[in-house]
Amino acid sequence: MPYQxxxxxxxxxxxxxxxELDGTTYRLPSLKYVKPxxxxxxxxxxxxxxxxxxxxYAPGLFDAIEGADQLEGxxxxxxxxxxxxxGESQGSASS
Numbered sequence: 001m002p003y004q005x006x007x008x009x010x011x012x013x014x015x016x017x018x019x020e021l022d023g024t025t026y027r028l029p030s031l032k033y034v035k036p037x038x039x040x041x042x043x044x045x046x047x048x049x050x051x052x053x054x055x056x057y058a059p060g061l062f063d064a065i066e067g068a069d070q071l072e073g074x075x076x077x078x079x080x081x082x083x084x085x086x087g088e089s090q091g092s093a094s095s
Contacts, residue, residue, distance in 0.1 A: 009033060015033055016028065016030065017030060019061060019078075021061065021070075022064055024060070026057075026058035026060070027057070027058065028054075028057045028058055028078060029057060031079060032083075032084065038053055050062070050071070050075070
């Protein structure tokens, strides 16, 4: 019997991460529920991959960010909220 894929939980409110910037609230899914097609190449595309995620889930958020420190703060908080941490690279783990 083939594996039956359960419905995604991406739309469940408890699986959302909210960002408030300049009085506007943006909602992103937990990183666990981001569409895999949107993640393709994200790590190699750097900032353009991040923009693609934001433009899909929270239109206007990326353009509202004024500094790299704000972007870094959002990404860190989003990862923590999603119970996902950015791993160390092989090189940094030994130093």
